[in-house]
Amino acid sequence: xxxxxxxxxxxxxxxxxxxxxxxxxxxxxxxxxxxxxxxxxxxxxxxxxxxxxxxxxxxxxxxxxxxxxxxxxxxxxxxxxxxxxxxxxxxxxxxxxxxx
Amino acid sequence: xxxxxxxxxxxxxxxxxxxxxxxxxxxxxxxxxxxxxxxxxxxxxxxxxxxxxxxxxxxxxxxxxxxxxxxxxxxxxxxxxxxxxxxxxxxxxxxxxxxx
Numbered sequence: 001x002x003x004x005x006x007x008x009x010x011x012x013x014x015x016x017x018x019x020x021x022x023x024x025x026x027x028x029x030x031x032x033x034x035x036x037x038x039x040x041x042x043x044x045x046x047x048x049x050x051x052x053x054x055x056x057x058x059x060x061x062x063x064x065x066x067x068x069x070x071x072x073x074x075x076x077x078x079x080x081x082x083x084x085x086x087x088x089x090x091x092x093x094x095x096x097x098x099x100x
Numbered sequence: 101x102x103x104x105x106x107x108x109x110x111x112x113x114x115x116x117x118x119x120x121x122x123x124x125x126x127x128x129x130x131x132x133x134x135x136x137x138x139x140x141x142x143x144x145x146x147x148x149x150x151x152x153x154x155x156x157x158x159x160x161x162x163x164x165x166x167x168x169x170x171x172x173x174x175x176x177x178x179x180x181x182x183x184x185x186x187x188x189x190x191x192x193x194x195x196x197x198x199x200x
Contacts, residue, residue, distance in 0.1 A: 038158050042149045049142045058138050062162040 004079040013085045020088050028073035029080055029088060033095050035066045044068060047094045048087075057083040059091075104179040113185045120188050128173035129180055129188060133195050135166045144168060147194045148187075157183040159191075 004027075005013065014020055014029065023030040035041040041063055052058045060071040070091065072084040104127075105113065114120055114129060123130040135141040141163055152158045160171040170191065172184040 038149075038153060042146075042153075046142075046146065049138075053138060053142075058165050060162070060164045062160070064160045065158050 002074055002077050002081045002083055004074070004077040004081055005085075010080050013080075017085070017088050018092060020092075023071050023073075026073070027079035028071050029084060030069070030071045031088070031091070033068045033070065033091070035068070035095075037066050041066045041068050044091075044094055048091050051090045051094070052087060055083065055087060057087055059087065102174055102177050102181045102183055104174070104177040104181055105185075110180050113180075117185070117188050118192060120192075123171050123173075126173070127179035128171050129184060130169070130171045131188070131191070133168045133170065133191070135168070135195075137166050141166045141168050144191075144194055148191050151190045151194070152187060155183065155187060157187055159187065 010022070010029070014022070017029075017031075019033075020029050020031045022028075033041070033044060035044060045061070045063060045068060048059065057074070060073075062069045072087055073079060074081040074083055110122070110129070114122070117129075117131075119133075120129050120131045122128075133141070133144060135144060145161070145163060145168060148159065157174070160173075162169045172187055173179060174181040174183055
């Protein structure tokens with residue numbers, strides 16, 4: 001489950017993850033989510049935090065008002081694993097539920 | 101309320117804010133909070149988010165597992181104001197309540 005994905009597998013997974021790209025300068029994936037306001041941005045973070053905690057797999061993220069920049073990688077595996085893809089998918093699904 | 105503090109007033113306020121320092125390269129104040137785990141770190145963020153939203157004054161912050169790096173400044177005023185000092189105090193108080 002937590003085996004590091006090959007570059008090829010990573011690219012393929014990213015192809016099915018709208019908005020996610022390879023992070024610059026490190027083996028990780030990232031996306032910047034932009035919401036309507038802080039309420040929506042932090043609401044997204046709260047829902048994503050519950051998913052992350054349940055998975056025991058946590059994001060690196062930065063929030064400035066309505067923007068949430070997320071970077072995902074699996075420290076123990078030294079790169080991107082299926083856990084990151086799963087969390088990225090969950091975050092996209094949560095963001096999609098946010099009205100506005 | 102939202103008037104930019106002088107360098108002197110900022111230094112004086114920081115003297116009463118354990119852990120907060122001048123941010124590097126910009127007129128802002130910052131602190132890195134370290135908790136026991138993600139649960140505590142995100143719990144802190146959630147309580148701070150409610151205070152920030154009520155104040156209508158929001159932090160820039162980055163969370164990686166148990167760490168929360170916060171930077172506060174008042175965009176409209178081009179620097180640090182009483183709002184930042186108030187939010188910093190509230191964050192210290194919330195962090196103090198966190199067991200562990």
